[in-house]
Amino acid sequence: xxxxxxxxxxxxxxxxxxxxxxxxxxxxxxxxxxxxxxxxxxxxxxxxxxxxxxxxxxxxxxxxxxxxxxxxxxxxxxxxxxxxxxxxxxxxxxxxxxxxxxxxxxxxxxxxxxxxxxxxxxxxxxxxxxxxxxxxxxxxxxxxxxxxxxxxxxxxxxxxxxxxxxxxxxxxxxxxxxxxxxxxxxxxxxxxxxxxxxxxxxxxxxxxxxxxxxxxxxxxxxxxxxxxxxxxxxxxxxxxxxxxxxxxxxxxxxxxxxxxxxxxxxxxxxxxxxxxxxxxxxxxxxxxxxxxxxxxxxxxxxxxxxxxxxxxxxxxxxxxxxxxxxxxxxxxxxxxxxxxxxxxxxxxxxxxxxxxxxxxxxxxxxxxxxxxxxxxxxxxxxxxxxxxxxxxxxxxxxxxx
Ligand code: NDP
Numbered sequence: 498x499x500x501x502x503x504x505x506x507x508x509x510x511x512x513x514x515x516x517x518x519x520x521x522x523x524x525x526x527x528x529x530x531x532x533x534x535x536x537x538x539x540x541x542x543x544x545x546x547x548x549x550x551x552x553x554x555x556x557x558x559x560x561x562x563x564x565x566x567x568x569x570x571x572x573x574x575x576x577x578x579x580x581x582x583x584x585x586x587x588x589x590x591x592x593x594x595x596x597x598x599x600x601x602x603x604x605x606x607x608x609x610x611x612x613x614x615x616x617x618x619x620x621x622x623x624x625x626x627x628x629x630x631x632x633x634x635x636x637x638x639x640x641x642x643x644x645x646x647x648x649x650x651x652x653x654x655x656x657x658x659x660x661x662x663x664x665x666x667x668x669x670x671x672x673x674x675x676x677x678x679x680x681x682x683x684x685x686x687x688x689x690x691x692x693x694x695x696x697x698x699x700x701x702x703x704x705x706x707x708x709x710x711x712x713x714x715x716x717x718x719x720x721x722x723x724x725x726x727x728x729x730x731x732x733x734x735x736x737x738x739x740x741x742x743x744x745x746x747x748x749x750x751x752x753x754x755x756x757x758x759x760x761x762x763x764x765x766x767x768x769x770x771x772x773x774x775x776x777x778x779x780x781x782x783x784x785x786x787x788x789x790x791x792x793x794x795x796x797x798x799x800x801x802x803x804x805x806x807x808x809x810x811x812x813x814x815x816x817x818x819x820x821x822x823x824x825x826x827x828x829x830x831x832x833x834x835x836x837x838x839x840x841x842x843x844x845x846x847x848x849x850x851x852x853x854x855x856x857x858x859x860x861x862x863x864x865x866x867x868x869x870x871x872x873x874x875x876x877x878x879x880x881x882x883x884x885x886x887x888x889x890x891x892x893x894x895x896x897x898x
Contacts, residue, residue: 498525499857502575502599504560504590505582506531507682508794508838509604509639511540512846513581513853515836516884518544518553523854528554528573531582543837560586566593575599577853581846583685584608591623591634600632602852604639604845605685606730613688613770615730621866628865635861636868638852639845640806640825641667641747642731646870647848647877648808648823648888649735654874656821656892659741660812664898665729668750670719671802671829671840677758678791680841684783691759691768695728696746697736708756714748714897716805717889718826724748734868741812746898762786794842797833804829804840809896822891825881835885844886851880 501517501524503510510529517524529537537555545551558569560582570578570593580590580603587607594601607619620636627634637643645665653660669680679686694705710726729747736745751759762768769782807824825844832843852869855861861872869877881888 499523499576500526500528500574501853501857502570502573502578503527503529504531504558504578504580504586506533506536506540507581508842509681509845509849510581511543511794511838512832512836512843513579513849514540514553515544515547516847516850517853518548518550520854521550523857526552526554528556528575530556530558530569532557532559561589563589563592563596566590567596570594570597570599577602577856579849579853580604581849583682585610587620591620594632594634595623595626595630598630598632600856601634602638602849602856603636604643604849606637606642608685608688611770613692615689615692615728617730617733617868624866631864633856633861633863634866635852635856636866637731637734638849638869640848641665641729642734643845643848643852643869644825644881644886645806645808646731646735646868647874649739649810650870650872651874651878652808652810652821652823653739657810657812657814657819660739660810661741661743662811662898663735663739663742663745664809664896665731665747666714666716666724666805666807666809666824667748668714668716668719668722668724668805669802669841670716670722670750670805671800673796673800673829673839675791675796677755678796679793680796680839681793681845683787683790683793687759687762687768687783687786688770690727690749691763692728694726695732696726696744697732697742698744708751712748712898714750716750717824718803719805722750723752724750731868735870738868738870794838797829797837797839800829800833800839802829803827804844806844809898811896820893820896822894822896823888824890825886825888827886831885847884847886848881851877851884854880
């Protein structure tokens with residue numbers, strides 16, 4: 498018997514709520530609270546239809562208002578809070594969790610609104626306070642970050658004595674039929690991918706111009722795709738927790754059409770995150786753009802193809818060089834048929850559910866702030882196979898990297 502509070506009601510929250518609702522014994526009481534209550538109600542209504550559960554509670558909340566969050570948590574008394582709103586709210590929600598001694602889990606590291614900066618420092622700084630409060634915070638428990646960290650830990654535990662080269666490869670081989678759309682919150686997504694690229698080599702971070710480094714990589718069941726080197730937040734925690742890694746990089750696929758649109762958006766100033774005046778009103782161009790782009794949550798219906806995300810690792814086992822590739826492919830259509838959301842929301846929402854389950858079942862334990870690779874990967878990966886994200890592995894295959 499346990500209670501879970503989900504904050505946010507976007508595509509990811511929908512998937513997590515669906516997956517939790519299907520496991521009444523573990524998630525016996527669920528509340529979805531977000532800025533727009535009607536979006537929480539819509540998820541609850543669809544769950545009622547699918548799982549005959551009419552007990553999903555919904556509430557309106559501004560997750561940037563700590564006293565309001567504390568009141569909400571005190572009234573519902575969740576055993577775990579799963580934060581699936583936006584990275585801007587990480588710290589206010591962590592404060593409310595501390596004040597109420599509630600375990601916390603999220604899928605994206607904190608970002609200040611006025612600067613697109615991706616690092617764990619702000620959240621890692623909460624470690625001692627969470628430790629003193631006797632509760633745990635699990636950071637970045639989506640797919641990437643999230644499953645990629647668990648995959649890396651699995652590789653370290655079962656396949657290598659030392660890992661030396663880590664490449665995280667993220668391909669969306671899907672087609673939603675739109676000229677331009679992002680697969681998760683457009684504002685967060687565009688902030689992330691228009692940043693300079695960055696990778697780790699021999700103890701140093703090397704910066705590159707955005708999209709400056711490209712390779713054609715082959716993805717299972719998808720084929721060859723142009724893959725671009727990006728900075729991604731899990732690189733920071735993985736090189737910290739696996740110090741034998743000499744080089745760590747992150748690659749993501751983009752089509753030509755997508756990159757052309759992105760270049761235009763940047764060139765005409767619509768990716769700006771500073772405030773400008775429009776007819777006397779303060780607006781942030783990127784936030785305005787979000788309002789006119791397709792809602793990622795609505796892309797599912799005609800989305801074909803698959804995502805393929807994994808880790809390609811080189812290292813040493815028993816004195817011999819070894820390569821290892823571990824990945825998952827997820828079908829957009831299958832994700833939509835099950836939850837009404839597309840594959841990117843699905844690959845994020847399922848691991849968030851599993852992370853919450855690990856906390857509730859005390860398979861992941863600790864006091865303080867943790868990244869997923871600090872825990873035992875085995876029970877998590879067992880659940881991943883059971884809940885629609887089967888993983889596969891290849892030993893000593895050619896990694897192309
Ligand atoms: P959406 O934009 O679809 O949903 C975000 C939700 O948060 C919306 O319901 C929104 O409310 C709500 N929200 C925003 N601000 C507040 C606030 N101040 N108070 C309360 N609720 C608020 O995003 P997604 O579902 O696509 O993504 C959710 C999270 O998952 C993001 O943080 C994203 O970065 C992360 N993510 C992580 C991935 C991973 O693999 N680790 C991959 C993809 C996403 P409203 O409806 O009113 O706008």
